[in-house]
Amino acid sequence: MRTRRARPALGTLVEIGVAARGAGASLSLGDAIASAFARIAVAEAQLSRFDPASPIHRFNAAAPGTRIAIGSDAARVLTAALLLHDASDGAFDISLGSGPVGWRCEGGSLLKIAAGTTLDLGGIGKGHAVDCAIATLRAAGVEAGWVNAGGDLRVFGDVALPVHLRDEVRGGVVPFADLRDGAFATSRLPAGHASVAAEECLWADALTKLVVASGDARHPLLERHGAVAWLH
Amino acid sequence: MKIVLTGAVAAASALAPAAAFAVDYLRVDQAARLLFPEADRFDARTIDLDAAQLQSLDRRGVRARSARWQALAARRGEATLGYVVADQVVGKFELIGYAVGIGLDGAVRQVEILSYRESHGGEIRLAAWRRQFAGKTTDSPLRIGDDIANISGATLSCTHVTEGVRRIVAVVDTARKSGALT
Numbered sequence: 001m002r003t004r005r006a007r008p009a010l011g012t013l014v015e016i017g018v019a020a021r022g023a024g025a026s027l028s029l030g031d032a033i034a035s036a037f038a039r040i041a042v043a044e045a046q047l048s049r050f051d052p053a054s055p056i057h058r059f060n061a062a063a064p065g066t067r068i069a070i071g072s073d074a075a076r077v078l079t080a081a082l083l084l085h086d087a088s089d090g091a092f093d094i095s096l097g098s099g100p101v102g103w104r105c106e107g108g109s110l111l112k113i114a115a116g117t118t119l120d121l122g123g124i125g126k127g128h129a130v131d132c133a134i135a136t137l138r139a140a141g142v143e144a145g146w147v148n149a150g151g152d153l154r155v156f157g158d159v160a161l162p163v164h165l166r167d168e169v170r171g172g173v174v175p176f177a178d179l180r181d182g183a184f185a186t187s188r189l190p191a192g193h194a195s196v197a198a199e200e201c202l203w204a205d206a207l208t209k210l211v212v213a214s215g216d217a218r219h220p221l222l223e224r225h226g227a228v229a230w231l232h
Numbered sequence: 233m234k235i236v237l238t239g240a241v242a243a244a245s246a247l248a249p250a251a252a253f254a255v256d257y258l259r260v261d262q263a264a265r266l267l268f269p270e271a272d273r274f275d276a277r278t279i280d281l282d283a284a285q286l287q288s289l290d291r292r293g294v295r296a297r298s299a300r301w302q303a304l305a306a307r308r309g310e311a312t313l314g315y316v317v318a319d320q321v322v323g324k325f326e327l328i329g330y331a332v333g334i335g336l337d338g339a340v341r342q343v344e345i346l347s348y349r350e351s352h353g354g355e356i357r358l359a360a361w362r363r364q365f366a367g368k369t370t371d372s373p374l375r376i377g378d379d380i381a382n383i384s385g386a387t388l389s390c391t392h393v394t395e396g397v398r399r400i401v402a403v404v405d406t407a408r409k410s411g412a413l414t
Binding site: 004006008009011012013015030146150151152153161162166174177179180182183185186197198199 | 234235236238239255324328345384385394397
């Protein structure tokens with residue numbers, strides 16, 4: 001039996017679905033889904049630039065030389081962002097041009113180097129939050145399910161998730177693919193859209209932005225992360 | 233990862249809208265029990281805002297949209313635990329039904345999405361399009377296309393839901409302060 005729930009989170013609508021609960025599941029279906037939503041809220045509190053308590057918000061308001069303690073969510077996202085920035089010759093930039101070398105991630109802290117550098121994890125954080133929710137479902141004994149944060153989605157276990165694309169000019173959706181054990185994300189181009197499929201949603205999300213920035217659906221970084229891209 | 237293309241998108245042709253799409257997540261009573269699991273019953277309440285209350289909401293930057301609202305009071309014994317209000321909002325391509333649980337402190341406990349309808353396009357603004365979903369519940373689901381289809385795109389934001397939640401919080405607050413909602 002399939003169960004799906006949706007809540008507003010991450011600035012969009014997040015759907016969590018369970019296709020198979022598993023005999024050894026430690027939580028009820030509803031509780032497993034609720035704990036996955038709770039995990040997303042924890043990640044959002046770390047990664048949001050709007051939440052005044054988040055390290056990213058505090059970084060953006062801080063003076064140069066300030067060191068801000070970060071948790072494992074921010075550390076994973078910032079590390080991946082830096083790797084993508086360097087490997088893409090700066091095409092992927094969470095400072096959105098405000099100072100790509102104005103920040104540094106050192107162990108458990110985020111260091112502000114240059115005044116004026118502000119960070120926005122909107123292009124990668126949602127994917128990470130989806131990965132976190134998937135890990136929570138698995139830890140609760142769920143055998144198959146999916147998480148979709150407004151189009152940044154990931155599916156695991158014995159279920160093929162039909163993915164549809166929205167026509168954002170005229171409306172309506174068209175079938176695109178059946179996805180198993182993987183992640184998928186879509187971003188807007190000046191004309192049209194770019195979609196990326198990858199193992200993990202953080203990479204699908206971030207690499208979509210790379211394809212948008214570079215206009216290259218065969219960017220060498222895609223292969224390095226086991227990802228495939230489409231322009232449409 | 234395994235991905236099997238099912239559409240014509242790979243041909244780089246223009247997208248041809250092919251399907252509308254609808255999901256029912258919860259009925260209002262199911263959402264109410266999730267929002268207030270400790271309640272032993274839910275009593276229907278009608279909120280009627282008068283002109284002065286509507287104006288006072290307006291001054292707070294909240295357009296009440298309607299003078300009459302339906303709420304459920306979550307009850308346990310003789311005590312009221314809080315309120316559940318269900319509503320619908322229209323986005324560019326979507327019609328979203330949702331329920332808000334509000335505690336006695338006036339704070340939002342949780343928001344549960346009840347239903348999601350994705351339109352072909354412009355008809356989302358037509359009352360006739362929206363009317364086809366009136367009264368549809370998980371007992372009488374309207375499903376078009378595949379049962380678990382998921383949509384990927386760039387524009388979906390929950391701004392309308394966020395605004396709707398803010399409106400409901402203000403309406404419930406106003407009604408409680410005037411003694412019209414107990």
